[in-house]
Amino acid sequence: MRKLNVFRTITMAAVLVVLAVPFVLAQPAKRNITLDDYNKIKSVGDPQRSPDGKWVAYTVSSIDVEKDKRDTDVWMVSWDGTQQVRLTFSPDSETAPRWSPDGRYLSFLASRGTEEEKKKGSQVWLLDRTGGEAQKLTDLKGGVGDYSWSPDSKRILFTQRDQDPNDEPEKLENWKRKTIPPIVIDRYHFKQDREGYLRRLYSHIWIYDIATKKAEQITKGPYEDSAPVWSPDGTTIAFISQRSGADPDRSEDSNVYVVDAKAGAEPKPLTTFAGPDGGRPSWSPDGQWIAYTQGDEPKMSAYNLSRLAVVPSAGGTPKLLTDALDRPVSGPFIWSTDGKSLTFTVSDDRAVYVGRTSVAGGPVDQVTTGRRVVASLSTGLSGDGSYALLTGTAIEPSEVHALEAGKLRKLTHQNDELLAGLQLGTTEDFTSKSKDGTVVNSVLVKPPSYTAGTKYPLLLYIHGGPNGQDAHSFSFDREFFAAHGYVVLSVNYRGSSGRGSAYQKAIFADWGNKEVVDLLGAVDGAIAAGMADPQKLCIGGWSYGGILTDYTIATDPRFKAAVSGAGSALQLSMYGSDQYITQYEQEIGVPWKSQDLWLKISYPFFHVDRIKTPTLFMGGEKDFNVPIIGGEQMYQALKSLGVDTQLVIYPGQFHGLTIPSYQRDRLERFLAWYDRHLNPAK
Numbered sequence: 001m002r003k004l005n006v007f008r009t010i011t012m013a014a015v016l017v018v019l020a021v022p023f024v025l026a027q028p029a030k031r032n033i034t035l036d037d038y039n040k041i042k043s044v045g046d047p048q049r050s051p052d053g054k055w056v057a058y059t060v061s062s063i064d065v066e067k068d069k070r071d072t073d074v075w076m077v078s079w080d081g082t083q084q085v086r087l088t089f090s091p092d093s094e095t096a097p098r099w100s101p102d103g104r105y106l107s108f109l110a111s112r113g114t115e116e117e118k119k120k121g122s123q124v125w126l127l128d129r130t131g132g133e134a135q136k137l138t139d140l141k142g143g144v145g146d147y148s149w150s151p152d153s154k155r156i157l158f159t160q161r162d163q164d165p166n167d168e169p170e171k172l173e174n175w176k177r178k179t180i181p182p183i184v185i186d187r188y189h190f191k192q193d194r195e196g197y198l199r200r201l202y203s204h205i206w207i208y209d210i211a212t213k214k215a216e217q218i219t220k221g222p223y224e225d226s227a228p229v230w231s232p233d234g235t236t237i238a239f240i241s242q243r244s245g246a247d248p249d250r251s252e253d254s255n256v257y258v259v260d261a262k263a264g265a266e267p268k269p270l271t272t273f274a275g276p277d278g279g280r281p282s283w284s285p286d287g288q289w290i291a292y293t294q295g296d297e298p299k300m301s302a303y304n305l306s307r308l309a310v311v312p313s314a315g316g317t318p319k320l321l322t323d324a325l326d327r328p329v330s331g332p333f334i335w336s337t338d339g340k341s342l343t344f345t346v347s348d349d350r351a352v353y354v355g356r357t358s359v360a361g362g363p364v365d366q367v368t369t370g371r372r373v374v375a376s377l378s379t380g381l382s383g384d385g386s387y388a389l390l391t392g393t394a395i396e397p398s399e400v401h402a403l404e405a406g407k408l409r410k411l412t413h414q415n416d417e418l419l420a421g422l423q424l425g426t427t428e429d430f431t432s433k434s435k436d437g438t439v440v441n442s443v444l445v446k447p448p449s450y451t452a453g454t455k456y457p458l459l460l461y462i463h464g465g466p467n468g469q470d471a472h473s474f475s476f477d478r479e480f481f482a483a484h485g486y487v488v489l490s491v492n493y494r495g496s497s498g499r500g501s502a503y504q505k506a507i508f509a510d511w512g513n514k515e516v517v518d519l520l521g522a523v524d525g526a527i528a529a530g531m532a533d534p535q536k537l538c539i540g541g542w543s544y545g546g547i548l549t550d551y552t553i554a555t556d557p558r559f560k561a562a563v564s565g566a567g568s569a570l571q572l573s574m575y576g577s578d579q580y581i582t583q584y585e586q587e588i589g590v591p592w593k594s595q596d597l598w599l600k601i602s603y604p605f606f607h608v609d610r611i612k613t614p615t616l617f618m619g620g621e622k623d624f625n626v627p628i629i630g631g632e633q634m635y636q637a638l639k640s641l642g643v644d645t646q647l648v649i650y651p652g653q654f655h656g657l658t659i660p661s662y663q664r665d666r667l668e669r670f671l672a673w674y675d676r677h678l679n680p681a682k
Contacts, residue, residue, distance in 0.1 A: 005260075005326075005349075005579050012308050015255070018620065026262050028421065030423040031421060031423060032423055033422050033480060034483070034578075035664060035667060037146060037418065037422070038427070038476055038660075039065050039660065040481075041415060041418065042397075042414040042415055043060070043062075043397070043398075044058060044059070044060055044398055044399050044400060044412055044414050045059045045060075045061065045376070045390065045398075046058055046096065046097065047378050047388040047389060047400045048097050048098060048388070049079075049099075049378045049380040049388040049617065050380055051101055051102070051380050051381040051382075052105075052118075052381070053379075053381075053382035053386070054078065054079050054380075055076050055078055055079065056077050056079065056388040056400055056402075057074060057076045057087075057098075057099065057106055058075055058077070058412065059072050059073065059075070059094075059097065060072065060073055060414055061093075063660045065640070067091075068659055068660055068661050069659070070093070070658075070660065071091060071092075071093055072094060073086060073087070073089065073090075073093075073094055074086075074087045074094045074095075074097045074106075074108050074141075074616050075412075076090045076097075077412055081402075081410070084412065084413075084519060087106070088108070088134070089328065090110070091111065092111060092112045094109070094110045094325040095109050096108055096209055097151060098147070099149075100146060100153040101150075102152075102153040103130065104153065105128060105153075105218060106126075106127045106305060107125060107149070107156075108125055108134075109123070109144060109147070110122060110125050112125075112139060114137075117139075117370050120139070120140065120143055121141075121142055121144070122144055122145075123138045123139060124144050124147060124156060124208075125137060132249050137208075138156070138208055138215075140208075141163065141570065142161060142163050143160065144156075144158045144159075144160065144208075145160055145161070146158035146226065146227065146228065146510060147159075147204065147245065148230060150230055151209075151232060153210065154209070154210055155208060155209055155210060155234075155261075156206065156210065157207055157228050157229075157230055157237060157261075158205075158206050158228075159203050159204065159205055159226060160204065160206050161202065161204075162201040162202050162203075164199070164201055165402050167558060172200075176208060179345065183197050186200070187200065187249055188247055188250050189249040189579070189582060191578070191624045193623060193655045194624075195653075196624070199586065200222060201222055202222060202225070203224050203226060204217060204219040204220055204223075204540075205217075205219045205228045205237060205239060205259075206218060206220070206221045207261060214265045218259060218261065218262070218263060219241075219267060222248070222560045223241050224241065224248075225237055225257075226240050226241070227239055227278075227281060229278040229280060229281050231258075231283050231287050233287060235260065235261055236259070236261060236313070237258065237260075237261050238256060238258050238270075238281035238290050239256075239259070239267075239281065240255070240256060240292075240450055241254065241255065241267070242255075242559070249582075251582070252582060252586070253292045253595040254273045254276045254277055255273070255277045256269070256277050256281055256311060256570075257270065257454045258290075258313060259268060260563055265374070268315070269501065270290065270311045270312075270313070270318075271292070271311055271318055273318070274297065274298060274302070275296055275298050275304075276293075276295035276296075276304060276624075277295070277309075278295065278556050279291075279292050279293035279333070280292075280331050282331065282334070282342075283313065283335075284310075284339045285338075285339050287313060287315060288312065289310045289311065289312060289359070290310065290313050291308065291310050291333040291335070292308075292309055292311070293306035293308060293309065293330075293525065294307050296311045296505075296665075298586055299586040300505060300508065301582070301586070303466075303467055303495065303501075303504040303505045303507075305326075305327075305328045305497070305504060306328045306329055307320055307322045307328075308320070308321045308342065308357070310353055310359060319361075320564070321357050321359065322357060322364055322567065323357075324363075325346070325364050325499065327346050329344050329347075329496055330344060330346075330347070330352075332376075332377055332378070334377055334379055335385070336385070336386075339359065340360070340364070341356055341359060342357060343355070343356045343377065343387070344356075345377065346378070347497055347498045348498055349498045349569040350371070350429065350443055350471045350472055350498065351371055351440060351471055351472055351490070352374050352471065353372075353374055354367040354389070355367060367403070367406055368386065368391075368406070370393075371393065372391050372393045372472055373398070373472060373473040374391045374504065375389065375390045375391070376389055376390045377389050383667045386402060386403060386404040387402070387403040392474050393472055393473070394443070394475070396415070396419065396474060397414075397415050397474040398473070398474070400412040423448040424482075425447055425448050425450075425479055426445065426446045426448075426450060427445050428445075429443065429444075430443065430489065430525070431525075432475060432489075432521050432522040432526075434514075434518050434520075435510040435520075435521060436517060438517075438521075440494075440518045440522055441492050442470065442485065442490055442491040443470045443472065443490045443492075444483065444488065444489050444490070444526070445478045445481075445482045446487055446531070447482045447484075447485050447486065448482065448483060449485075450531075453530065454531075455531065455533040456486065456487045456533060457486050457533055457537075457678050457679075458487050458489060458526055458527075458532035458533065458537050458540070459486040459488045459538050459539070460522070460540075461481070461489065461539075461540060461541060461554075462489050462490070462493075462519065462541030462545035462548050463490060463492075463541065463545055464541065464543030464544040464546075465495070465497070465498050465543055466496060466515065467496070467504060468506065469496045469497050469498040470491070471498070478490065479546075480671070481674075484675075486538075486674070489523065489526055489532075491522040493505040493518035493519055494507055494515060495515055509588055510601075510602060511547075511551070511601045512547075512548070512551035512603065515551070516548065516551050516552050516555050517550055519552055520552070523558075535560075536678045538560055538561040538562065538674045538677070538678060539553065539559045540563035540565065540670060541563075542567075542643065543565070543566050543567070543655065545565070546564040546567025546618075547567045547568055547626070549562050549566070549567060550569040550604040551569075551603070551604050554569070554603060554608065554611050555610075557611075557612045557613065559613045559651075560613070560614070560676050560677050561613065561616075561673055561677035561678060562613045562614070563615070563669075563670050564615060564674055565617075565618045565666070566616070566618070566623060566625070567605035567617070567626060567630055568627075568631075569602065569605040569630065569633065570602050570604075570605035570630070570634075571602045572591060573633065573643075574627070576645065577627050578624060578627055579625060581623050586640075590600070604634070605633060605634065605637065609641060611638060611643060612643065612675050614643065614644035614673075616646050616647075616648065616669065616670075616673045617631035617634055617635045617643075617645065617647045618648045618650070618666065619631045619648075619649060620649075620653030620655060620656075621650060621651050621653060622652050623655045626655060628649055631647060646673075650665075
């Protein structure tokens, strides 16, 4: 029987849809964005260019409102952009599309089948490019994590976490009444958001042989191994691991290792820098060099600025390539076919661009320009010097683009129809000067109906991290608040990335000081510019943005309303409660020796009687990143003082909310709290 070519069949259907577009009636007048639009925006990700360069596979994540969850499917687009093909349609998410080097298969990860099959975890599935339904390749207990094809397309390299021996049937049988066995912990770093309490179960590297359907473990021991990558000849694996010292849990010292691609081989360290060496290792075409990132000294782990480095794969002295750039770089790091240059992304003052530098040394050339954010570079094996990537702007969610000869060409259009009907706010760069003279850069969004000379309510909306930046990328939150009449100011305070290492490290062991100076300076700047009503100021953020909300309202009483999401103020109580034990002891010191410093950075709680701002506290019930106790303590204190306050806890949620209805509820409550206190007559 002749096989159905699923690629060709779906492509024809896609073409027919495209041909019908010109006959659609004229679009109605544009409208402001609403909360209902949150469920309509699709998230495009993980572009992977085929070996022959003719196709790009990618993922599309959308919200299933009825099931209250996200569903991710695999799509592909032709390199000329004329054909859009959806490849998976199941209600179970499919992620991580990867082409086999011989071009025969497109693989992906999915957890499909019966409930028992799903309990095993995500498995590798194959789509044969000659046609047919997807076939499950692996069937491994514990599933498949980060994975890649071998150069000869005969093996799969992947990571898997150790299995818990207490989950074996004979062990569980001891618990006659189906009582969950107790969790026994003896690790220094013993908790992590989403993973929960950490036991001695580690992530290791495995190889799966496609012909024999057998998997063998390559690395072992009490170490976390990640980001494995095949050498060009398929004989060796480079990976990242934290193996230094008697207890790796106590260290921020990760390094690049290589190991022969066979069981029993001993890993060999290539780097010895005391801080984090990381990223995803990238082999040069001739296999002689490996590119990776080198960070800062261990105590600066929270303010890391990643620099591009290369090291000989046989061992030798590493060479820093972007030390003079003073901007963080990110992978994937893509070698030119002649091995003489590397291409990557650079975070630079509210934008992210594609950069390129010579392996011999020299400046970083800026390949892309403009106020946009670029990510996820991918190139085929054709060696034509072009790339597939994700990029977006403040008014366009990220889509797959082609980058050819320094020019971007849009390939996917998942959100075009929705965006065509929306009148979005105007996003601008905004610069202010803090009272100590520091120049601070921000992103400011004006309401769609903004009129010059009119003063608007101002929302100071603070990013987390702190080692991150607000940039010219699409933010539903900012657009949503702007659509409701707020000027939204997102400040890249000291501690943020994109402005250099010294700017990032300026808040080391001095939390809630310079950041607040910068935030208030930006607010003063917006008032002086005549766009912000000084009587209608509100503030909010999530994670470190929630923490800075607490710091700011304990410093300045001007704000009429505040929302502190996943924040904390009594920092002393976070020791042993959250996942940042290594940072705390290296940056602040242990509480019994650095009591004064711990009390100093806990000032919002100990000066809570200075807070007059009505404040809403929010967080996830199971958050181990910034535990909900941080919000509970501040809620209790303000309640005791008679300040208008409320506490909202999202059941079963971690640091980042994942259930769509909770994500929507969070935004709804933010806006309602602000409207209630800034516009009481509404």
